[in-house]
Amino acid sequence: MIQNEGLERIQKMLREQGYITEPSIVMSVFLAMELRKPLLIEGPAGVGKTEIAKVMASALKTDLIRLQCYEGLDATHALYEWNYQQQLLHLKMAEDSGKTLEERERDIFSEKFLLRRPLLQAITHHQAPVLLIDEIDRADEEFESFLLEVLSDWQISIPEIGTVRATHIPQVIVTSNRVRELSEALRRRCLYLWIEYPDFEKELNIVRNKVPRIDERLAGQVCRFMQEVRKMRLEKVPGIAETLDWAMALSALHIDHLDKELVESTLGIILKDWQDIRQAQDSLSELFEKVGAISKLDNL
């Protein structure tokens, strides 16, 4: 359906990296690159948000610089920090050098003692990298507004050195699991993309692509089972990574179809919460009926 050179290029690029995609993702990646805007990707955990950044970096043959956000992330972990240990050591060693106090101070606050954290790294990189700001919703609002500042000015000021300007503007990917609502200002800086859990067709495609030796019937059953499992009320809904782990494990065991016992003994691969596992075990027959009923029709 896509008939545009640019879009086709992106689609090809993603496919070559083994990323099974859909038109909305192709469009967003294309526009983010062409308009040189950050791309904000939201969606449940495990649908391949982070993967997009990795794929983009390797397709563009550039480096991926990743800033993993967490509770309490602050400027010293995102931007820069002085290497205090080395500074102290340097001072100690320079004691008898006869340098003045000013000279010594200039020495230790030079770039040599600067620890570059991801944001500073990204804007001083030798080529435009892909900057992945992962799970921004985990950091707090103060950090978000700080990030906003960096994203719009592309410069960072370090009191001891001065202002560092970006040599290249990185391609920015921001991901969020929607643990917290992001600010309007950040949203408006970015293009927005929502990725849902894959539908059956897409997931089957992904499994076939990543686990090429899997039995055709098993692949279908695994994907259908996952579709059903995701409809349950779970603490941790399994993502694509879990599907792939499961498919790989079963395939390695040379299994060609699912049965109850097998599922029961391997549930731990797709469900990571004790209560979820218990819940799935309780409704296993029901799940199987749904999955099985459909596959029987398939075999006709």
Add this chain to the structure above:
Amino acid sequence: MELIRRQASLSANIVAFCRFLRQKGYTIGPQEEADALRALEMLAPFGSPDSLQLCLKATLARTLPQQLLFDELYAHYWRELEKAVDSKVKEGAAEKKTAGKGRQQPPAVQSIKNWLQGSQARETEETATFSTHEAMGRKDFSAFREDDLWEVIRLIHRIARSLALRQSRRRKRSRRPLQLDLRRTLRLNMRRGGEILDLAYYEPARNKRQVVLLCDVSKSMDLYSRFLIQFVYAFQNAYRRIETFVFSTSLYRVTNRLRQRDFGIALDELSGAVPGWSGGTRIGESLDEFCQGYAGRLLNNRTVVIIMSDGWDTGNTELLAESMRAIQSKAARVIWLNPLAGSAGYEPNTLGLQAALPYIDIFAPVHNVESLRDLYRHLR
């Protein structure tokens, strides 16, 4: 020539479409409009109408609700636009025939006008259905069906977590050699020419507040107390200490029992273990018990006492007033939460509450998620 004209009319349509989306609650400024137009330029000529739609969606929809609504609005817009153009053509033709026969606008044009301009009321209604969390936030806890409670608990955890997170990251200077504060050490010693004489340390700054929770778990209050306990416990790392008591006809200290990961289970176990859970209430006796047994040890000028009860009391009101006075004089603040206070026209005129009222610093409702959020402000 034809191409240019069509391009121009497309841009005009996009601008009109943006205006339409704005009326539907989308936050679209000149920046977004420019993005959309630039994006279109890059993609033209369009091979398929689908990619036009995808392109506009990618540039104009900036939140999940906006994305979900987009396709419908898009289809609607172009459909109505076509209708309007059609009727205009007909209008032109009709006017020639029946010139001067009254200037009534055809209904189709009128309807699209109404629709494009949109009534404000309907819009907010439409967007409200999408912000389910917001709707959930205002709904009384008791109004949820059993199935939905799970969602509410998740929401409460989410809010509590983001609030607690703000508290946990500060650090402060410390005299104890816990963690070397190199930045300050260096600064401190540069003055002496770089000879390291003094070391500086830091430790995580903790909120000095302590919280004592006294929860009524009589029949009418069980549900609300559960939510409150879950909310407050999300802060257990941010506060120096949280002590929890439940009472109905007498008082039980449950702090230790609640040190479990899964609150649902812990609370269920508790309701089995505490006699009188979901029974009647004797607040006075229960609070008196607290004063006798714990107040001296737990209360000081940094302690916030939260009492959760509707004040329906079958016990001794004098005793209630007396113990409230004792609690207030020792604690930094006394907060009384009452789920009924959320309803309009509520007056705190139960006997129990009347007796306690003079000794309450903050009297607040706690009947829904929003009110829990407000509660946090009193806890800071």
